[in-house]
Amino acid sequence: MLMAKKKGSLSPEEILQNALVPDWEQPYQVPENWMWVKFGSLTHDMADGPFGSNLKSEHYTEEKEARIIQLSNIGEDGWREENTKYTTFNHAYTIAKSIVSSGDIVIAKMMPAGRAIIVPNNEQMYVLSSDAIKMVPTRVVSTQFLVRGINCTFFRNQVQENTQGIIRARTSISKLKEYAFPLPPVAEQQRIVNRIESLLSKLDEAKEKAQTALDSYEKHKAVILHKAFTGELTKKWREENCVSLDSWEKRKLGKCGEWFGGGTPTTSIAEYWDDGTVLWVTPKDMKSNIIVDTIDHITEAAIESSSAKLIADNAILFVVRSGILRRILPIAMTKCPVTVNQDIKALVPQNVSQEYIFWACIANEKSIRDSCSKSGTTVESISTGLLHEYMLPIPTPEEQSEIVRILESIIEKEQKAKEHSNVIEKIDLMKKVILARAFRGELATNNPEEESAKELLKSILLDKINTVPSIEKKKSVLVLEDSKMPKTILEALSEHKSLTPEKLKAQTGIKDIDDFYAELKKLVDTGAVIERREGEENYLEVNNEGRQA
Structure with a gap:
């Protein structure tokens, strides 16, 4: 039986080969003086956050001592300054392996897994939460280059394809170490970083202008909606039509019409899905005021044999279970028969305008979300019972029509706001394209005459191997002595x-x-x-x- 060589007995070339990604596993071709290496070969140190029980609320302090890096701080575009929590210096030292230095890289293990940031220099000390990983790179790779690469599509795809868990998919240190990463010469890394920063700064400037225009519209829209459902918007109309504000009444949403739920037909039964023509709405489809089409469709057979019942009349749809409820409550109208999944509730209005109820709910979206949210659930949810109890102001049918008429003029302006939103989406896509080209060596920065980082990588790997034996020998002696x-x-x-x-x-x-x-x-x-x-x-x-x- 052949025995694998111990690390200490490997030759320098064998050590290097173990760190390289075989040709057949390389995601794509890179310039000749680049190398595909395993991510773990670029790390000087990697460590998990502490067990949850080792960093609980009882360990928090009001004093600004050791800042806890939480998932909410790990943004897609860098550090997010929110959800500030601290633990004491003394407690941080009890979980010392999770202490992070400014300039280190922190990688999210979930929600979504794989996004990375460079820790800023804003606090006296930082410590990881349980759902993050710290990574200290070796001198063979630039920190800025590395974090850009981790956030690039080629790396994030590897992470997403290998996460574990259904509700909250996670990655781990052992998985990250095996992923492929392109390594150019050190000087080329800096040229790439400089080029990326130059290009992205121009895009960020354009994005900021588009976002400012969009925010301005959203503020104006919020003011108009507030006036609409407090009676201020139609004050003149009431005076002209001799209608009093006392004509308005408060009505529970549950009393505004008939409510329907939904479900998911069994996905293993092809008859329920193949050539389906009936719209099946899920939270992924709730991105516009009116549902025109859906990603998935089901058949009449599915409606007859599953919990996804047909909602034939015009309805208002509410997402009641989704991670998006952390920041917004999606609401939409239907103008044709639809079915919905179990994460959506539908209201078919009776004796009240569909458009009026829709806009009233949009105007009170945050209030509904805050007052009707369930607590203690794994996935953010809205309580159907509390939603039914939510009170809305209901004017006369004639005034409802006048309010909707005025608001429809805003819808026209909304199209312009959507154009700004589309610009932002295009800019984000362009950023991804720039990063993808950067890590393929396609930004015209590569000098083919430069030597690869192979020798430097080999030297660093040898240093790591040579520093391990003395520690490992001590450990092995202790293990043998204790027979453990x-x-x-x-x-x-x-x-x-x-x-x-x-x-x-x-x-x-x-x-x-x-x-x-x-x-x-x-x-x-x-x-x-x-x-x-x-x-x-x-x-x-x-x-x-x-x-x-």
């Missing part, structure tokens, strides 16, 4: 009877947090391990009855 080999989860639980997740991980040979929890979930799902709660602590035990059975 890494245990499986079941072995550790069999020996200790009952352990918290943190103590259980420490007993096993599983280093990566996500790998540990993935293995633990399999054992819990199969019944080999059971969970028990005492107070605020979770304990894990071997299910002896299940094993005997």
Whole structure:
């Protein structure tokens, strides 16, 4: 039986080859003096955030000591200054491996996984939250170049294709280390960064102007909507028509018409989907005032045999379950028969104008979201019961028509606002194109005469190998002396009877947090391990009855 060579016995060339991505695994062709390397070969240090129980609200402080880097701080375009939380210096030192320095890279493990930022220099100290990874690059790669590459499509695609989890897909250190990354000569990296910054700064300037115009419109629209549903917009109309503001009444949304829910036909039954012509609305379709078409369509057979029932009359649709509810409540009208999935509720208005109810809900969108949101749910949700109880001002039918008539003039101006929105989308697309070309060597910055970074990479890899043995030898001696080999989860639980997740991980040979929890979930799902709660602590035990059975 052939035995794999130990790291210490590999030649320099073999060490280098282990760090390179084989030709058949390279995502695309790059200039000859570039290399495709495994991401892990570019890292001097990578570390997870702490276990959730090691950084809880009880560890927070009002003092500005160690800033906690949360997922909300990791923006698509860099650091986001929001959701400010701190822990004490003393507690930060108890989770020292999660301390981050200004200039380090932090990568989000989820929501979505793979986006990266460079930590700013605004605080005395930074520490990771549980859902982030810190990465300190070696001198073979520029930090600016590396973070641009991590956020580029070629790298993010690798991350997204290999995430784990259904509700909250995650990545992990072990996965990130294996992904392919293009490495040009060091001098070329800086030229690429300079070129990217130059091009993107011009696009950012254009985007800012378009965003300013869009924000101006949105503010004007908000003012008009407020006036419309407080009676101010139609004050003159009431005077001319001898109508009093007292004619307005308050009515619950639940009393404004008939409500419908929806569902998802079984996806494995082709008869429900193939050649379907009936609109099936999901939150992904709720991007305009009126639903004209949908991404997916279902058949009449699906309507007859599933919970996705036909809503034949004109309706108002509300998204009641989606991550987007963190920032907006999507509302839309239908003008043709539709079906909806389980994340949407539909109101068919009765004795009140559809357009009036729609605009009234748009005007009160934030209020509805704030007052009707469910608490303690995994995915953001609106309580249907609370939505039905929400009160709207309802004027006479004639005044409803006048309000809608005035608001329709705003819709015409909205088209111009959409043009600004389209400009912003095009700019974002152009940014992605520039980054994609940059990491293919297509920005006319490459000097083919420059030597590749191969020798520098080899030297750094050798240094890393040579600094490990002294530490590893000490560890191995201790292991032999104590006769403690890494245990499986079941072995550790069999020996200790009952352990918290943190103590259980420490007993096993599983280093990566996500790998540990993935293995633990399999054992819990199969019944080999059971969970028990005492107070605020979770304990894990071997299910002896299940094993005997």
